[in-house]
Amino acid sequence: MSSAHYLAVQRAIAANPRAGPKPLTIEEYRARQPGQAKRNIKDDNQLTQIPQTRTPKRRGGTSAKLRRERAALLEKVNADPPPTWAEASVLWLKIDALEQQQKQKQKAGAQRRKQQQQRSQAIAAAEQKQ
Numbered sequence: 001m002s003s004a005h006y007l008a009v010q011r012a013i014a015a016n017p018r019a020g021p022k023p024l025t026i027e028e029y030r031a032r033q034p035g036q037a038k039r040n041i042k043d044d045n046q047l048t049q050i051p052q053t054r055t056p057k058r059r060g061g062t063s064a065k066l067r068r069e070r071a072a073l074l075e076k077v078n079a080d081p082p083p084t085w086a087e088a089s090v091l092w093l094k095i096d097a098l099e100q101q102q103k104q105k106q107k108a109g110a111q112r113r114k115q116q117q118q119r120s121q122a123i124a125a126a127e128q129k130q
Helices: 003-015 026-032 061-077 085-129
Strands: 047-049
Touching: 061 085
Parallel strands: none
Antiparallel strands: none
16 A cells, blocks of 8 residues: 555544444345345334344364364374474373363263253153143
8 A cells, every 4th residue: 555545544534533334224235135134224224233144153163173283283293303202292191181182072062962862852752742
């Protein structure tokens, strides 16, 4: 960006410090996000609040992080030239700790799935009795 352009932008910002994004009309919003169900609308055809467009992430990020950390540690252990015995021992202890964490997460996930399955079976059985 040239200095002249930068100065022009700074002058425009200084001249109108409260300038921000203009409110969207319903038509503009629909053009950007077709199919959006939730809308907060004022009487003058202006959106009062833009609905959330980003879906929350799944919780699987921690297990992926553990796998990446384990892979990085294994690369360090198997590097050429190999680490010293003391460093390798520490790395192997960290790898074992990560593997234990992964096993605990998998076990907890299996228990959670089993509980959900039991709940759904109990609900189905209750609905059949009615």
